[in-house]
Amino acid sequence: MANALPTRAVLTANDVRSGDIVFWSADGSWTTDINNALISQGTETAETLLSRGQAEEAANRVVGTYLVALRPEDSAEPVPLKLREIRRLAGPSVPVPAAGTETRHAA
Amino acid sequence: MYAYDTHDQAFVEDRAREFRDQVERRLTGQLSEEEFRPLRLQNGLYLQLHAYMLRIAIPYGELNSTQLRKLGYIADTYDKGYGHFTTRQNIQFNWPKLVDTPDILDHLASVQMHAIQTSGNCIRNVTSDPFAGVAADEFVDPRPVSELLRQWSMLHPEFAFLPRKFKFAVTGAAEDRAAMKFHDIGIWAKTDDSGHPVFDLYVGGGQGRTPRVAKPFEPAVALPDLLPLLDAMLRVYNLHGRRDNKYKARIKILVEELGLENYRDEVRAELAGMDTAPFQSAVDEYERIHAQFEAAQPVMEPGESLDLSTASASLQAWVGQNVAAHRVPGWAVVQISVKPKGGIPGDVTGTQMLALADLADAFSAGELRITHRQNVVFPYVRAGDLPGLFKGLQDIGLAEDNIGEASDIIACPGLDYCGLATARSIPVAQELSTMLRAREATDALGPISLNISGCINACGHHHAANIGILGLNKAEKENYQITLGGRSDENATVGEVLGPGFDRDQVPAAIGRVLDTYLSLRSGADERFPDTYARVGKAPFKEAVYVGA
Ligand code: SF4
Numbered sequence: 103m104a105n106a107l108p109t110r111a112v113l114t115a116n117d118v119r120s121g122d123i124v125f126w127s128a129d130g131s132w133t134t135d136i137n138n139a140l141i142s143q144g145t146e147t148a149e150t151l152l153s154r155g156q157a158e159e160a161a162n163r164v165v166g167t168y169l170v171a172l173r174p175e176d177s178a179e180p181v182p183l184k185l186r187e188i189r190r191l192a193g194p195s196v197p198v199p200a201a202g203t204e205t206r207h208a209a
Numbered sequence: 210m211y212a213y214d215t216h217d218q219a220f221v222e223d224r225a226r227e228f229r230d231q232v233e234r235r236l237t238g239q240l241s242e243e244e245f246r247p248l249r250l251q252n253g254l255y256l257q258l259h260a261y262m263l264r265i266a267i268p269y270g271e272l273n274s275t276q277l278r279k280l281g282y283i284a285d286t287y288d289k290g291y292g293h294f295t296t297r298q299n300i301q302f303n304w305p306k307l308v309d310t311p312d313i314l315d316h317l318a319s320v321q322m323h324a325i326q327t328s329g330n331c332i333r334n335v336t337s338d339p340f341a342g343v344a345a346d347e348f349v350d351p352r353p354v355s356e357l358l359r360q361w362s363m364l365h366p367e368f369a370f371l372p373r374k375f376k377f378a379v380t381g382a383a384e385d386r387a388a389m390k391f392h393d394i395g396i397w398a399k400t401d402d403s404g405h406p407v408f409d410l411y412v413g414g415g416q417g418r419t420p421r422v423a424k425p426f427e428p429a430v431a432l433p434d435l436l437p438l439l440d441a442m443l444r445v446y447n448l449h450g451r452r453d454n455k456y457k458a459r460i461k462i463l464v465e466e467l468g469l470e471n472y473r474d475e476v477r478a479e480l481a482g483m484d485t486a487p488f489q490s491a492v493d494e495y496e497r498i499h500a501q502f503e504a505a506q507p508v509m510e511p512g513e514s515l516d517l518s519t520a521s522a523s524l525q526a527w528v529g530q531n532v533a534a535h536r537v538p539g540w541a542v543v544q545i546s547v548k549p550k551g552g553i554p555g556d557v558t559g560t561q562m563l564a565l566a567d568l569a570d571a572f573s574a575g576e577l578r579i580t581h582r583q584n585v586v587f588p589y590v591r592a593g594d595l596p597g598l599f600k601g602l603q604d605i606g607l608a609e610d611n612i613g614e615a616s617d618i619i620a621c622p623g624l625d626y627c628g629l630a631t632a633r634s635i636p637v638a639q640e641l642s643t644m645l646r647a648r649e650a651t652d653a654l655g656p657i658s659l660n661i662s663g664c665i666n667a668c669g670h671h672h673a674a675n676i677g678i679l680g681l682n683k684a685e686k687e688n689y690q691i692t693l694g695g696r697s698d699e700n701a702t703v704g705e706v707l708g709p710g711f712d713r714d715q716v717p718a719a720i721g722r723v724l725d726t727y728l729s730l731r732s733g734a735d736e737r738f739p740d741t742y743a744r745v746g747k748a749p750f751k752e753a754v755y756v757g758a
Pocket of ligand 1: 622623628629630664665666667668
């Protein structure tokens with residue numbers, strides 16, 4: 103049985119080529135910035151977003167689309183409800199160096 | 210170490226070419242994700258929490274400097290400048306782009322490496338003793354049989370789609386440094402009265418949500434009988450293993466449900482009906498591999514041990530803690546800690562990989578090992594070279610003198626990287642390592658294993674640790690359960706859950722109280738943590754941690 107659709111959510115996926123986390127934006131394209139993501143309000147738009155995700159997967163632009171439930175309060179910044187999504191959005195706890203930088207272990 | 214023959218080399222090159230074609234078809238839309246997913250997984254390419262992740266096989270943890278240099282190059286060129294050594298003695302890159310993976314696999318093939326058998330329900334990369342071939346307490350070098358298993362299992366047509374993944378570990382020494390009894394099949398190589406290798410087999414060990422210590426299956430199996438017997442063991446598992454429930458699909462559950470005796474009977478019946486002719490070349494192949502390992506070892510003339518009387522305190526401490534006995538006097542097995550104070554267990558930058566490769570060339574005949582405790586071993590170091598090696602390691606931040614201490618923490622990637630995680634492991638390890646390094650300076654805690662997993666899958670081996678930590682998600686908040694008394698050596702034991710879990714910020718204090726209790730209760734400085742725990746039981750620890758809180 104499918105889970106109930108969240109009332110406030112954004113559509114997320116990974117870019118097929120790069121693997122980057124992306125969100126579906128209001129201007130009808132994928133963005134890496136959740137602040138530019140289209141936020142669904144109510145299950146109807148959530149359904150629309152999900153079918154958009156399926157179409158995008160079929161077009162081989164992204165992989166693994168799903169809805170990220172957001173905190174219900176009407177804040178300007180979308181904040182995920184679940185721990186996993188909070189961590190996914192935040193990235194690793196430790197700073198990730200750019201390629202070829204010096205040792206991460208040096209104090 | 211083992212070098213590919215032309216057949217091996219052609220095979221990995223073909224596989225890399227095949228994958229390039231598959232990626233191209235994926236990118237042009239000829240393959241859907243559903244079609245592509247099993248293909249990428251067969252080449253070690255996962256999709257994780259943030260990005261793709263490439264897991265590269267390091268057979269039985271053995272690498273040469275050319276290979277490590279290549280890994281450093283890949284880290285800096287195609288990833289974000291670092292890689293992560295895993296508890297399977299493999300390496301993972303956390304940020305490869307799909308479009309780059311064909312090039313990465315080509316680079317790997319050029320140094321006799323690949324990412325096959327690092328995913329899926331097949332026989333995974335075989336793990337072994339990182340001191341193989343040089344340990345003072347070794348009966349039999351476990352690498353030839355590990356390599357034989359690699360060749361037997363790689364793309365074995367019957368065992369490519371087992372009920373679940375399948376893990377082998379091989380050791381050949383008195384002390385088990387390969388956590389052999391926590392594997393689906395553990396192999397303990399010894400010698401018979403005439404000096405021939407024989408193999409004690411253990412079956413049904415594992416971690417995850419149902420941790421089990423492997424049971425003795427068959428002692429002293431002679432070399433000619435080994436592969437036929439293993440084949441029969443896998444066949445019976447393949448036939449009866451629970452494909453309907455992935456939590457019950459490992460061989461440990463089958464052995465439990467059937468009963469060890471019944472499983473053994475079925476294996477014997479299978480063996481009796483098997484055509485063993487295809488295995489007849491295995492003994493010759495073992496001899497060939499064995500000879501290759503022998504020939505590849507540097508000539509090690511016995512020499513003098515290092516006089517440390519005038520050495521600096523830091524060098525003395527590092528030699529005392531990180532250097533293990535070598536089978537040849539005057540030589541050293543050097544364990545390089547990838548657990549600096551406050552660092553990330555098992556993470557090494559591209560820069561460090563390149564420097565380690567140079568150090569391996571200068572001080573270890575160009576060879577090194579990755580350990581299941583996420584550290585590095587240099588197997589061929591002259592005692593007189595220890596000061597030079599120490600200096601080189603200090604220069605790259607890898608001279609921590611904490612091998613085997615509590616701060617030598619195993620930690621899986623957890624919720625910082627892993628899509629299956631329920632909590633983070635890395636920040637917990639970092640906080641604990643900072644706290645523990647301070648205590649280790651004053652408290653003489655002795656050897657203690659402390660392992661952290663970010664979910665019940667237990668890749669961080671928490672069940673097998675003297676002190677284990679399991680990260681869980683409790684009402685969308687990270688919560689950490691402590692287990693005590695586990696051990697992964699020849700006396701393998703599963704740790705016991707101490708009690709209710711802790712918030713992350715409470716973990717260091719709780720671990721501190723566990724250590725205080727151990728110090729106050731141990732019978733002497735040489736009574737190890739799991740021995741004290743086995744003697745006094747859970748109650749005093751529980752009281753100290755919960756009542757004393
Ligand atoms: S134990 Fe869990 S969180 Fe850690 S690497 Fe394994 S699956 Fe991921």
